[in-house]
Amino acid sequence: MEVPILKQGLYLIASIQSALTDADLSQLREALIERVGKFRARGVIVDVTALDVMDSFAVRTLRDIAHMARLRGAETVIVGIQPEVAFAMVQLGLTLKGVSTALDLEEGLAFLDRQAQDRVERTRGRIIRG
Amino acid sequence: MAEELLVPITSDLDVVSARQKGRELAAVAGFSSGDQTVIAAAISEIARNILMYAKRGEISLRTVLNGDLDGLVVVARDLGPGIPDVARALQDGYSTSGGLGLGLPGARRLMDDFDVVSAPGKGTTVTMKKWRRRHA
Numbered sequence: 371m372e373v374p375i376l377k378q379g380l381y382l383i384a385s386i387q388s389a390l391t392d393a394d395l396s397q398l399r400e401a402l403i404e405r406v407g408k409f410r411a412r413g414v415i416v417d418v419t420a421l422d423v424m425d426s427f428a429v430r431t432l433r434d435i436a437h438m439a440r441l442r443g444a445e446t447v448i449v450g451i452q453p454e455v456a457f458a459m460v461q462l463g464l465t466l467k468g469v470s471t472a473l474d475l476e477e478g479l480a481f482l483d484r485q486a487q488d489r490v491e492r493t494r495g496r497i498i499r500g
Numbered sequence: 501m502a503e504e505l506l507v508p509i510t511s512d513l514d515v516v517s518a519r520q521k522g523r524e525l526a527a528v529a530g531f532s533s534g535d536q537t538v539i540a541a542a543i544s545e546i547a548r549n550i551l552m553y554a555k556r557g558e559i560s561l562r563t564v565l566n567g568d569l570d571g572l573v574v575v576a577r578d579l580g581p582g583i584p585d586v587a588r589a590l591q592d593g594y595s596t597s598g599g600l601g602l603g604l605p606g607a608r609r610l611m612d613d614f615d616v617v618s619a620p621g622k623g624t625t626v627t628m629k630k631w632r633r634r635h636a
Contacts, residue, residue: 389520391512392548423519423537425544426602454537462541462606463592 373398375405381413381482382406382444383475389422395431402435406442413482414439417475419450429464436469445485447471449478505561507547509578515547518559526572529563531632539572539630542610545603546576546626554580554623569631574611579623586616 371394376383382405384398402414416432418424436446447470451459459465472478505525507518519540526536543559550557557578564571583589590608595601604626608614611628618624 389516391516393512422523423540423544425541425548426606427544427548452537454534457534458538458541458610461538461610462545463602463609464606 373401375401377405377409377411380411380486381415381479382409382411383415383417385417386420388420390428392427395428399431399435399438403438403442406439406444411444412486414444414446415475415478415482416446416448417450417478418448418455419452419474421450421452421455424451424455424459424464426462426464429459429466433466433469445470445482447478447481449474503562507559507561508556509547509550509559509576510556512548512551515544515551518547518561519543522559522561522572522574525561525563526630529570529572529632530634531572531630535630535632538610539574542607542628542630543574545607546574546628549603549624549626550576550578550580553583554578557623564629566631568634570634571629571631574626574628576626576628577623578625582620582622582624583616583618584620586618590616 371388371390373384373386382402384402405411406414416435432448439446448466449472451471470481472481505521507521508514509518522543523536523540526539547559557576560575562573564573588594590605592605593601607628612631613629615627
């Protein structure tokens with residue numbers, strides 16, 4: 371089950387539609403990292419609303435995606451973790467430390483916009499001071 | 501009542517299928533959707549362990565009655581290499597596979613009863629149960 375990846379402006383949006391096998395998750399990781407370069411994306415959103423379970427492999431893969439994308443110059447935000455899924459994750463001891471999350475797609479986009487804005491302001495600040 | 505559902509585990513597709521069947525059975529047995537997700541997550545971890553360490557095995561699912569409690573019993577069996585040190589394997593962060601080392605201890609936290617029987621060269625059997633109080 372391949373996860374569709376949409377391009378919206380400078381962002382890539384991966385919208386998970388159903389339960390994923392480990393192989394599907396690994397495939398998603400490769401595809402996203404490849405496309406960050408291909409489309410010169412600055413942000414990645416992974417929508418996990420439809421994910422039935424977030425187990426240790428899924429969390430590890432999402433963490434890898436976020437870290438690898440950052441190394442390629444793109445910020446990642448995971449959106450749509452359902453309440454029951456969050457509960458089970460905490461019990462399992464899974465934290466997604468170092469990975470940004472947002473309630474839903476809308477909040478995720480707003481988060482990436484803010485990040486981009488901050489980057490612009492930081493750059494301007496440096497130019498003025500310099 | 502105690503009809504057993506057997507799911508062979510030989511690929512990562514079976515891991516998904518096992519946790520989905522576990523969730524369905526939990527729903528039929530009256531578990532809340534929160535508990536269904538918890539049970540599915542525990543099955544996912546245990547089923548992946550079978551795949552990772554033993555390559556193949558099976559998961560059996562059934563419901564049981566115990567007084568005024570309804571239970572869901574998950575048994576994961578394999579004939580793989582076994583766990584040399586079960587106590588250690590139940591510690592957070594201990595892994596011999598390069599994983600997060602949260603599978604076994606995490607599944608134990610998710611379920612109410614958890615039991616591991618394993619001997620080197622003889623395989624591993626993990627039995628885990630979730631209980632709910634029956635209303636009316």
